[in-house]
């Protein structure tokens with residue numbers, strides 16, 4: 573099969589790309605510039621000896637941004653849409669986050685519907701942010717839940733990212749319900765994601781948001797300040813499990829029409845620091861002193877059984893995820 577993968581430069585996308593190639597798919601990625609596309613082609617050739625091609629989509633929020641990208645010869649069978657802003661700060665919440673997230677999602681679905689009738693399944697990277705309530709948590713979370721953030725709260729920086737993911741995912745399901753397109757839809761609602769940094773990353777300064785706490789620990793940024801607080805997020809998943817979930821969701825028939833809450837376990841920053849201290853004695857001088865575990869009492873539980881049963885995901889533990897992330901950061905430091 574042939575897959576269009578958006579946001580090819582991203583952390584999650586880099587692993588989805590590896591996983592697709594390992595499963596024998598032909599892949600075209602979208603990127604924002606020629607230079608970014610060329611970095612990916614080169615890194616995939618060097619690391620895996622495989623080929624990938626790219627198409628430039630400069631601004632995913634523009635009407636018809638994907639109209640040309642979805643056309644291909646031979647035509648696409650599948651689309652994975654990962655491109656969406658994930659940062660802690662946005663200068664302009666609408667321009668820099670809500671528009672690309674929401675218009676990017678509806679835009680690609682419109683383009684597929686109008687120009688790529690061969691596409692059978694579209695998988696969208698949503699987030700646990702579209703699942704978890706702002707407060708007032710149930711005892712157990714699963715796919716039946718939706719974040720309660722409102723449109724009025726969306727431009728408040730504290731809520732912007734979560735709103736972008738909720739409203740992007742909801743607009744995808746609404747589009748699908750309204751237009752009955754040729755493709756079925758699935759969403760991956762992965763939680764906070766750790767794992768090896770993309771090989772094609774320009775620098776560790778440009779590292780994706782969710783790996784930054786591990787980078788900061790390893791680079792000595794918590795040595796003097798002490799271990800940073802873990803809040804607000806205490807669940808993690810390994811990026812390779814997230815990637816496999818995307819790939820399986822493309823082809824498993826029963827995945828169509830479903831969301832998948834993809835979460836591997838609990839973590840806290842003191843637990844991560846403990847793993848790094850034990851497994852990387854050479855980093856001792858960069859680490860803060862041991863801290864009290866700040867994992868909250870009575871924390872809610874999660875139910876990831878749908879992802880295990882329908883997609884066959886077997887979740888990686890925290891120790892392996894952290895160790896492999898740290899090793900990738902050290903390799904990157906060594907090479908840089």
Ligand code: NDP
Pocket residue numbers: 578579580581582583584585603604608630631632633654655656657658668672697698699700701737761762763764765766779780781782
């Ligand atoms: P990255 O920042 O590594 O990747 C984001 C990707 O989206 C990059 O390819 C980036 O392109 C692209 N992108 C961002 N803004 C725009 C824009 N305005 N126009 C076009 N492309 C854009 O983060 P992740 O890999 O972590 O995130 C990928 C997806 O996974 C997102 O949808 C995110 O919401 C979701 N997710 C991530 C989680 C995590 O913990 N990491 C958890 C749950 C969901 P460029 O490189 O050119 O900036």
